[in-house]
Amino acid sequence: MTDFKSLGVSNWILAQLKEVGILKPTPVQVSCIPPILDGRDCVGVAKTGSGKTLAFAIPILQTLSEDPYGIYALILTPTRELAFQISDQFNVIGTGMGLRTCVVVGGRDTIMQSKDLDKRPHVVIATPGRLADHIENNSTFSLSKIKYLVMDEADRLLEGGFDGQLSEIISALPKNRQTLLFTATNSPIIGETVSACPNNPHVWECETVGETATVSTLEQRFILTPFEAKNAYLVQLVLETREKKPKDSIMIFTRTCKTAELLERTFIKIGVSCSSLHSMKPQKERMSSLSQFKSNHTKVLIATDVASRGLDIPEVQLVVNHNVPSAARDYVHRVGRTARAGRVGRAVTLVTPTQVGLLQDIEKETKVRMEELSIDDTRVGEIILQVNTTLREVDIELGEQDWDEKKNINKRKKIILEGKNPDQVQMEKEKRIKKRKQASKEKRKKMKKTDGP
Structure with a gap:
């Protein structure tokens, strides 16, 4: 030995x-x-x-x-x-x-x-x-x-x-x-x-490492949801998990800092204790959120991809993707927060109709066929109005606080210091996004043709 x-x-x-x-x-x-x-x-x-x-x-x-x-x-x-x-x-x-x-x-x-x-x-x-x-x-x-x-x-x-x-x-x-x-x-x-x-x-x-490899002890599911009901399904998933397994820790990954902040404030308003971790938080608050989650003081952590890599969080039983990641490797890093060191874990991805193609791409890359997770639609219907109303209230609060203004100012300042025109950079970014979406759409069309009817 x-x-x-x-x-x-x-x-x-x-x-x-x-x-x-x-x-x-x-x-x-x-x-x-x-x-x-x-x-x-x-x-x-x-x-x-x-x-x-x-x-x-x-x-x-x-x-x-x-x-x-x-x-x-x-x-x-x-x-x-x-x-x-x-x-x-x-x-x-x-x-x-x-x-x-x-x-x-x-x-x-x-x-x-x-x-x-x-x-x-x-x-x-x-x-x-x-x-x-x-x-x-x-x-x-x-x-x-x-x-x-x-x-x-x-x-x-x-x-x-x-x-x-x-x-x-x-x-x-x-x-x-x-x-x-x-x-x-x-x-x-x-x-x-x-x-x-x-x-x-x-x-x-390591033999088991691949760019798109997930572990066998990870149960991977998805919830197909209309866009306007997406956050109600998320809340219901968290509530069901807290009711059935109150000791379980949950990580929710979002695409943007603002979405993480919106969801944190919304969960707190509807009575779910949680914390968030993203780059728009002051460093002291970021460290505090992580410490509270690691120590089980809070059971729900809402984070951007700053938390998807490297962090040593001992046990997370459920990872939720609020959006379908655009790359399979990002998906693998996110769901890698659970089912660690041979333990079992669950990963659930919320999928709107326009994101089905992205989910299929991830399934193809990871070689894992995900099954749909059944959620109580009746209970979702009961809470959807409250969830969406609370989200709108929180969004208005953030607007009144000019919450993301500092980020926008810093972005423009950095671009100007690099000797570039920030408006031109934004236009080029929008063109690249449009081009990527078009390429992804064409790729899915080719896949459908290859797979046949």
Whole structure:
């Protein structure tokens, strides 16, 4: 049986792992720790909850303890919550060596962060946008001597949304570093990045991992609903679950921040305790919502896709998709919040008539045929007026508070700073959306022709 000692892990780390009850390495740790300790670049592809963070944290801390200096390692991650989670895990294992970590994310005071960085922490955990700001504006901050660059949820980081920030960050790093990529789903961009790694890269992929793989212990269903009744069906599903299984935790995923906020306020008004997690919330409220849900203080968490990746939430019995995700991989990440570590779980997707094609695309990609879930239509009919009226009231409240005005202003400001015309950018975005919808429509027509009558 493989243990941490046979992987070359130091005695002081072994003692700390034992202290927190971690005695046996997971497959990703068995495969990745030795080559990282040998100085090789590394790619690890494994499901969320499989121990990827310790697969890179242990060798980083071990080599750091042999030659301590700051800033020694940089860990990049796409979301603020994941950055804090990674920092916690580093601090737990590195507690005996006087480890100094610094989390650099949006939503926190920039000047305070600059002061923390000037103290030369050993490990910096950051989201790309805020870190790029510090590189550009903080003349005393340098990443020129780091030994490790880690990209957690690497596929998300590398697929285009962070191109400008990553380019600025990587240009500030030394060439003679180790690059470690860890992700829950593989993608072509990972392979392209690996091919550019100079240090004899080690690549390991869990056999059960695929871009569109779901686990066998997950029950996947859908509810076909008219658009105007969609939220009433959602409320009824939550009420039924709370009545039959009051101890169950429920995550509801929405497409936009505003929908998450609308649903949270609506649920609270109709007497269902819940919290929400999205990028328009202040950072303190985001952390509070996540803590309340993790501690079972609230049983319902309404979130955008900021919560779909990497977060270690011990048990979620039901995941609800308020919308059908446009990509199968996004669906897989969302439903991966439940049925973890061999446990059973349920995923239910609300489908309006115009989204049936998207659901069929997901079924084809995941190779899972979903069955329709029966909901008490009579009870839905009884609550639909109350739900829709409450939603309209909440929408008016948000409008009176100019709730999404700040987001719109920041978007336009960012576009202007990039030297672009925000109105032109919006027009081009609308054209791309229209083009994608048309392509999706044509694809479904071809599929119908191929499948025959």
